[in-house]
Amino acid sequence: MDLVYKNRIEIKDLDNLVSELKSIVGSEWVSTEEADLIAYSKDYQLITNRWIIEGKVPGLAHVIVWPNSEEEISTILKIANKRKIPVIPYGEGSGVVGAAIPVYGGIMIDMKRMNKIIEINKTNLTLTVQTGANGKWLERELEQAGFILGHVPQSFHTSTVGGWIAHRAAGQFSTKYGKIEDIVLSLRVVLPTGEIIDTKLYPRASTGPQIERLFLSSEGTLGIVTQATMKIWPFPEKRMGISYAFENIENALESTRIIQQRQINPAVIRIYDKVETERHFYNEPKAKNKVMVIFVCEGTKEIVDFECSEVHKVCKQLNGIDCGNELVEHWFATRFNVKETSQFGPKGFIFDTIEVSVMWDHAVELYYNVINEMKSVPGNILISAHASHFYPNGVCFYFTFGGIVEEGQTPNDFYRNSWDAAMRATLKSNGSISHHHGIGLSRARWMKEEHGAMLELMKKIKSLLDPNNIMNPGKLYEEAPISE
Amino acid sequence: MGLSTIIKKNKWMIKLILNTKFKDKKKIISGFKNASQYYKVENTHTNMKELIKCALCPNMCRFECPYLRVTQKEMYAPATKARLTYHIEKGELSLTNLHNSEIAYMCCNCDGCRTWCPMDISVADLLRGVRADLIEKNIFIPNVKEFNDRVLENKTPFQLDLFSKHIEFDVYNENPKVFYFCGCVMAEKKPNAIKANIEILKSANVKFVTCLNERQCCGGPLYTLGFDENVKKFAEFNIDLVRKSGAKIIVSDCPECVYTFKYTYPALGFKHKFKVMTTAQFYKQLIEQDKLKLTKSVNMYITYHDPCITIRKLERKPHVDNGDLDMEKRYSKDTQLDSVRFIFSKIPGLIVKEVFLHGNQTQCCGRGGVSHVHHPQISDAIGRQRVEQLKKVNADKIVSSCPSCEEGLILNGAGECLDIAEIIVMAL
Numbered sequence: 017m018d019l020v021y022k023n024r025i026e027i028k029d030l031d032n033l034v035s036e037l038k039s040i041v042g043s044e045w046v047s048t049e050e051a052d053l054i055a056y057s058k059d060y061q062l063i064t065n066r067w068i069i070e071g072k073v074p075g076l077a078h079v080i081v082w083p084n085s086e087e088e089i090s091t092i093l094k095i096a097n098k099r100k101i102p103v104i105p106y107g108e109g110s111g112v113v114g115a116a117i118p119v120y121g122g123i124m125i126d127m128k129r130m131n132k133i134i135e136i137n138k139t140n141l142t143l144t145v146q147t148g149a150n151g152k153w154l155e156r157e158l159e160q161a162g163f164i165l166g167h168v169p170q171s172f173h174t175s176t177v178g179g180w181i182a183h184r185a186a187g188q189f190s191t192k193y194g195k196i197e198d199i200v201l202s203l204r205v206v207l208p209t210g211e212i213i214d215t216k217l218y219p220r221a222s223t224g225p226q227i228e229r230l231f232l233s234s235e236g237t238l239g240i241v242t243q244a245t246m247k248i249w250p251f252p253e254k255r256m257g258i259s260y261a262f263e264n265i266e267n268a269l270e271s272t273r274i275i276q277q278r279q280i281n282p283a284v285i286r287i288y289d290k291v292e293t294e295r296h297f298y299n300e301p302k303a304k305n306k307v308m309v310i311f312v313c314e315g316t317k318e319i320v321d322f323e324c325s326e327v328h329k330v331c332k333q334l335n336g337i338d339c340g341n342e343l344v345e346h347w348f349a350t351r352f353n354v355k356e357t358s359q360f361g362p363k364g365f366i367f368d369t370i371e372v373s374v375m376w377d378h379a380v381e382l383y384y385n386v387i388n389e390m391k392s393v394p395g396n397i398l399i400s401a402h403a404s405h406f407y408p409n410g411v412c413f414y415f416t417f418g419g420i421v422e423e424g425q426t427p428n429d430f431y432r433n434s435w436d437a438a439m440r441a442t443l444k445s446n447g448s449i450s451h452h453h454g455i456g457l458s459r460a461r462w463m464k465e466e467h468g469a470m471l472e473l474m475k476k477i478k479s480l481l482d483p484n485n486i487m488n489p490g491k492l493y494e495e496a497p498i499s500e
Numbered sequence: 501m502g503l504s505t506i507i508k509k510n511k512w513m514i515k516l517i518l519n520t521k522f523k524d525k526k527k528i529i530s531g532f533k534n535a536s537q538y539y540k541v542e543n544t545h546t547n548m549k550e551l552i553k554c555a556l557c558p559n560m561c562r563f564e565c566p567y568l569r570v571t572q573k574e575m576y577a578p579a580t581k582a583r584l585t586y587h588i589e590k591g592e593l594s595l596t597n598l599h600n601s602e603i604a605y606m607c608c609n610c611d612g613c614r615t616w617c618p619m620d621i622s623v624a625d626l627l628r629g630v631r632a633d634l635i636e637k638n639i640f641i642p643n644v645k646e647f648n649d650r651v652l653e654n655k656t657p658f659q660l661d662l663f664s665k666h667i668e669f670d671v672y673n674e675n676p677k678v679f680y681f682c683g684c685v686m687a688e689k690k691p692n693a694i695k696a697n698i699e700i701l702k703s704a705n706v707k708f709v710t711c712l713n714e715r716q717c718c719g720g721p722l723y724t725l726g727f728d729e730n731v732k733k734f735a736e737f738n739i740d741l742v743r744k745s746g747a748k749i750i751v752s753d754c755p756e757c758v759y760t761f762k763y764t765y766p767a768l769g770f771k772h773k774f775k776v777m778t779t780a781q782f783y784k785q786l787i788e789q790d791k792l793k794l795t796k797s798v799n800m801y802i803t804y805h806d807p808c809i810t811i812r813k814l815e816r817k818p819h820v821d822n823g824d825l826d827m828e829k830r831y832s833k834d835t836q837l838d839s840v841r842f843i844f845s846k847i848p849g850l851i852v853k854e855v856f857l858h859g860n861q862t863q864c865c866g867r868g869g870v871s872h873v874h875h876p877q878i879s880d881a882i883g884r885q886r887v888e889q890l891k892k893v894n895a896d897k898i899v900s901s902c903p904s905c906e907e908g909l910i911l912n913g914a915g916e917c918l919d920i921a922e923i924i925v926m927a928l
Contacts, residue, residue: 017592047573049599051584055575060558068555068583069538071592082572109574110558128572148572152563160856173616174559294512353618354560358553362538364531397524398516420527 017054020067021075021496024121027101030078037081037123040091045082045129052080056106056124061114061458062368065361066427075117077104077124084129086204086212086242093240094210096123096486103208103486105236107176108150111183112369113456115235119496120489127178130242136161142201142217144245147178163248166193166283169452173352181241184233186452188351191276191406192283192314193249195452197232204243205231208482217245230477235454236488238481252314256324257344258282260336261306265289266380267334268307269403269411273376274334276408280326284312286347289383291400292416297346302339309336310344360418366427367398367418370438374447375410382445386415389441393433395419405451412451428498435459460495541589545636545728546629548589554582554621564612565623566864570881576606578613578623585630595639602641604630605875608868608882609724610808611816615860624869631726647873648727655716656684663687663715669694670712678708678782679747679774681738681761683754684717685903686919693903693919697753697779700921703928704783704792709745716741720760721870728768731760735770742774749775751782753921755809755836755902762814778810780901780920784839787846794927797849802923803895804844804852805886805909806862807902810836840901840920847927855890863889865900865908872908883912890914899923 027033030048037046047053058064058074067074078101083089096103102122109116118124127148134144136158143165145154151172158165167187169175179185181203186195193199202217205228215228231241262268268287275282288296288308297303309331313323328338357367374382383401390399398418405412415438421430439449439462449459449466463471475493479485490496507514517528539548559579562568567576574580584603587593593600607627614622634640647657656662666687671680680701682694701708719734738761742750752758761776777785786792815835837859844852857863866872866883887909890898900906901920909917 017587050593050597051575051600051603052573054587054593055573055577055580055584065556068586069552071587071590080574106574108559108562108577126572126574128574131572150563156856171558174562291512291516294515298508298511350618352560352616354558355553355618358556358619361556362535362552364528364534395524395527397520397528398513420524420531422527 018072019076020072021117021119021498023119023497024076025102027078027099027121033095033099033101034079036095037079037092041081041083041088045084047080048078053077056080056109056118056126059109059111059114059116061112061117061456062357063366063428063431064114064117065357066366066431069362075119076121077118078121080124080126082126082129086206089125089206089240089242090210090212092123092125093206093208093486097209097484100484101486102489104488105178105182105240107148107179107182108174110171110174111179111454111456113454113458115183115454115456115488115491117457119457119491122486125240127176127240127242131176133157134243136163136248141248141250142245143248144243145177146243147176147181147241149177151175151177151180158248159251162251164251165199165246166249167196167199167246170352170354177244177246178241181232181244182235183454184452186405186412188404189283189312189314191285192281194247195405197229199246200232200244201247202245203228203231203241205239205241207239208484208487233454235456235492237478237492238487254317254320255312255314256320257341257348258311258313258324258327258331259339259341259343260309260331261293261302261339262309262334262336263306265307265383267336268309269376269379271309271331271334271336272403272406272411274330275327276406278326278330279408280323282311282313282323282327283315284310285403285406286310287403289401292402295400296350297343300339300343302337303343306337308339308343310347312344356418364420365418366421366431367416368431368434369414369416370435371404371412371414371451371453372438372442372447372449373405373410373412373451374442374445378446379411379413382442382447383413385441385445386413386438389437390415390417390434393419393430393437395422395425395430396434439465455492457491457495460492463493544589544629545632545726546585546589547626548586550619550621551582551586551589551626553619554579554623554626555586557619561613561616564616566608566610566612566866566882566885567606567878570878570885575603581606581623582626585627589630589633595634595637598641601634601639604634605641605644605869608808608864608866608871608879610864610868611812612808612864614816615812628724628726632728633726635726641874643873644725647870648722648725648730651717651719651722652730657717657721658684658688663712666691666694666712669698669710671698671708671710673707673709676707676709676745676747678706678749678751679742679745680708680710681718681742681750681752681754681757682710682712682715683752683757683903685907686753689907690903690919693753693921696919696921696925699925699928700783700792704786706786706791708751709747711741711745714741718757718760720756720764723760723764724870731764732768732770735765735768739765739770739772743772747774749777749782751777751779753779753901753903753919755807755814756904759809759813778814778836778839778901780810780836780839780843783924784842787843794846794848794924796927798847798923798926799849800923801851801853801896802899803855803890803893804840804858805855805865805890805898805900805905805917806837806840806858807900807905808862808864808868810901811860811862836901843920843924847923850923850927853893853895855893857889865902865905866912867904867908879908880912883908887913
C-alpha cells in the first residue's frame with residue numbers, strides 16, 4: 017500500500033527500540049504488526065477517507081505502545097528524546113485536522129488503557145479521570161452517580177478526555193456548561209523530557225501566569241496530558257426544547273446575540289442556514305426556505321422556565337415563527353449521525369467541515385464571505401453552515417463543504433483549495449481560523465496569518481519544553497510536507 | 501425507505517447539484533457510476549458496499565464494542581476492523597500474516613455497533629462475510645478449524661452423546677404442536693433448565709417432542725465462524741427432523757438456535773414454514789392464553805441479563821441499505837425484552853431490579869461470536885466486565901435466557917446464573 021506522508025524517519029536499530037519499549041510496558045503492549053501500524057495511520061481528517069478507498073496509507077508509525085502509567089510514559093519519552101524519535105499521542109482518532117497522523121513515523125502512544133475514574137468528589141462537584149477515558153463511558157459512569165459532565169461534543173462516542181484537552185474542544189451544551197477550558201480545573205502532564213507534573217487544584221488563583229493552560233490546545237506537541245480534574249453537575253431538573261424559524265440568517269443571529277447579551281444561557285443554541293435547514297428539517301413545513309434556530313434550556317426548573325420565556329420573547333420580537341419542541345427532539349435523535357462521507361465518499365465526493373469564530377460585529381459579513389469564497393473553488397458544490405456556539409461577544413460558525421475533483425487536480429488539491437478559501441475569507445472578515453477542532457495539519461499553514469508575532473512566541477515555548485521536537489512534529493506550528 | 505422519502509431527504513443536495521455547471525454534473529454522474537470500482541471484489545461473501553461505508557465512519561459506535569473495551573487496541577475498533585478487512589478483501593493487506601486475518605474474528609457478534617449506527621450496519625455481519633471468505637481461501641486462526649471439525653464429527657460442539665445421554669428428557673407425544681429444541685450448551689451445562697422447561701410445557705398441557713435420540717447441533721456457531729457450507733448439512737437434517745415430528749412450532753431455550761432456524765437456514769436456501777420462538781416468547785403466549793398459571797410465590801430479588809442475540813438480533817428488522825434513521829423503529833413490537841419482563845411481572849413475589857445497562861444497551865457475556873473458542877482470554881475479560889456490572893445490582897440471583905450467556909457469566913464470577921425457566925418453574 018502506498019504511503020502518503022513519505023518522509024518517514026529511519027530508525028536504524030528499531031529492534032532494540034522495540035525491546036526497550038517491551039521492557040517498559042510488557043511485550044503484549046508493544047506492536048510493530050502491519051495491521052496495528054495501519055490501524056493507527058490516520059485520524060478523522062477527512063481527506064484520509066479518500067486515501068483509504070484508493071488503497072493508500074496516510075502515515076505509518078514504526079511502533080505502537082499502550083502504556084498504563086505516567087511512569088511508563090515518562091520512560092518512553094526519555095528514550096525517544098535520547099534517540100530523537102517522534103512521539104504521537106493517540107486517543108480515539110476522531111480529530112478532524114490530522115493532528116494524530118504519524119507524518120514522520122515514530123512511536124505512537126495510545127492512551128486508551130489509561131481510562132480509569134480516580135474520584136468523583138460530590139462536595140466539590142469534580143471528577144478526576146485518566147485522559148484515555150471515552151466520553152460515552154464517562155457519561156454512563158457519571159449518570160450512575162447522578163451527575164453530568166456537560167461536555168458533549170459530536171465526537172462524544174468516539175473521543176477521549178485527552179483528545180478534548182489536546183484540541184480545546186467544545187461540546188453541544190457548551191453555552192451553559194462551558195468549553196473544555198472552562199471545565200478543566202487541573203491536569204497531570206508528562207513533559208516531553210519525561211518530568212511528571214501535577215497542576216494545583218483550585219477554584220481560581222492569582223499566583224502568576226497560568227502556564228498549565230498551555231496544554232489545552234497543544235495537540236500533543238508540549239507533552240502528554242494523562243489525568244484531569246473537571247467540573248461536573250447534578251442531573252438537570254428540567255429540560256425544554258424550543259425552535260424558531262427566521263426569514264434570514266441576520267435575524268437569527270440577532271436573536272441569539274440579544275439572548276446571550278441578556279445573560280440568558282440556553283445549554284444548546286444552533287442556527288441552521290437555509291441549506292442546512294432544508295437538509296435537517298425537511299419534514300417541517302414551517303421551515304421551508306427559512307433559517308431554523310433551536311434552543312435547549314436545562315437546569316433548575318425556575319431558571320429553565322424563565323429562560324424559555326425570554327427566548328420566546330426575543331424570537332417573537334424578531335418575527336420568528338415558533339416551531340415547537342418536535343424539531344429539537346429530532347435534533348436529539350440525530351445529533352450523533354455521521355454518514356455523508358460514508359455514503360458519498362466512494363461516489364467521488366470529498367467533504368469536510370470547518371469551524372471558525374468571529375465577534376458579533378463581523379458575524380454576518382464572515383458568514384457570506386466564507387460561503388462565497390468557498391463557492392468560488394472549482395468543484396465545490398455543497399456549501400452550507402450552521403452556528404453552533406454562542407457568546408455574549410461573538411459566535412462560532414461551522415461550515416460544511418462537499419464537492420468533486422476537477423480534471424487535472426488531485427483530491428488533495430481540491431481539499432486544500434477549499435480549506436484555503438475558508439481560511440482566507442475568515443481572516444479577511446476578522447475571524448479566528450478555528451473555534452474547537454484545532455490546527456493539526458489542516459490549518460498549520462495559516463498559523464502565521466492567524467497569530468502574527470505570537471506564533472514565534474509559541475515556537476519558543478515549544479522548543480523550551482521540547483528541545484528535540486519529538487512531540488508530534490509536523491503539526492500546529494508547521495505543516496509536514498505531503499507527497500501524495 | 502421509499503423513493504419519495506429518499507428524494508425528500510436529499511432535496512437540499514439535489515437542488516445544489518442541479519445548480520452546477522454541465523461539466524460538473526457529468527463528473528458527478530460518473531462518480532456515482534464508478535463507485536462500484538471501490539467495492540468490486542469477485543466471489544465474496546462480504547457486503548463490500550456496507551464494509552466501505554463502515555470503514556469511512558469515525559467509529560461512532562466504538563464505545564459499545566466489547567472487544568475494543570477489553571483490548572484497548574485501535575485495530576479492534578468497529579470501523580477500524582471494517583477498514584482493515586476492506587484492505588484484506590481488496591488484496592491490499594497480506595493474508596499470510598495471521599495477525600491480519602485475525603481481525604475478522606475480533607468480534608463477539610453482539611451488534612452493539614448496529615444499535616448506534618445511523619446506517620444500520622452490523623460489523624458482526626460484515627466480519628462474518630470476511631471469515632467465510634478466509635475459510636474459502638483455507639486461512640484459519642488457531643482453534644477455529646478444530647472446533648469446526650469437532651462439531652462435524654460429533655454433531656454437537658461437545659461429545660457425540662450430548663443429547664442421547666439425557667434420556668430422561670426424551671419426550672414423545674403423538675401429533676405434537678411443539679418441537680422443544682434444546683440447545684447444545686443447555687444440554688451440556690444446564691440440564692436443570694431443560695428439566696424445568698419440560699415441567700413448564702407439561703404444566704401448560706402443551707403437546708411436544710424433544711427427539712433427543714436424534715438431535716444434532718443447529719449449526720449456528722459454524723455459521724458465525726463462516727463455515728456456511730457445513731451449516732447447510734445441519735439445516736437439512738434439522739428441518740427434516742422437525743418436519744418428520746409433525747410439530748409446527750419450534751421452541752428453543754437457546755436464542756442462537758432460534759436465530760439459526762429463523763434467519764440462517766432461509767438465508768442459506770433452506771426455507772421452512774415453522775414458527776420459531778424462544779421459550780420466553782412462547783411462555784408469554786401461554787400465560788396470556790391462561791394455559792400457564794404462575795401461582796406460587798417466588799420471594800427472590802433478581803436482576804436480568806439481556807442476551808445480545810435476543811435483544812439486538814432476533815427482533816431486529818432486516819438491514820436496510822441507507823438505513824432508516826429512526827433507530828427506535830428498527831425493532832419489532834413483540835420483543836424478547838417485553839416477553840421476559842411480562843413473565844417476571846406475573847410471578848408473585850418476584851422483585852426484579854434492572855442492571856444499569858439493559859435492554860438494547862445490554863453488554864456481551866463474552867461468549868458471543870464463539871469467542872471462547874478463538875479468543876478465550878478476551879472472551880473471559882468481556883464476561884468479567886459484564887459480571888461486574890450485574891453484581892452492582894446486589895441481587896440474590898442473576899437470571900438470563902441464553903445458555904451461552906449463563907455459562908459465560910458463571911465462569912466469570914457470577915456464582916450462579918439461572919435460566920428464566922428455572923425461575924418460572926418455581927412459580928408453578
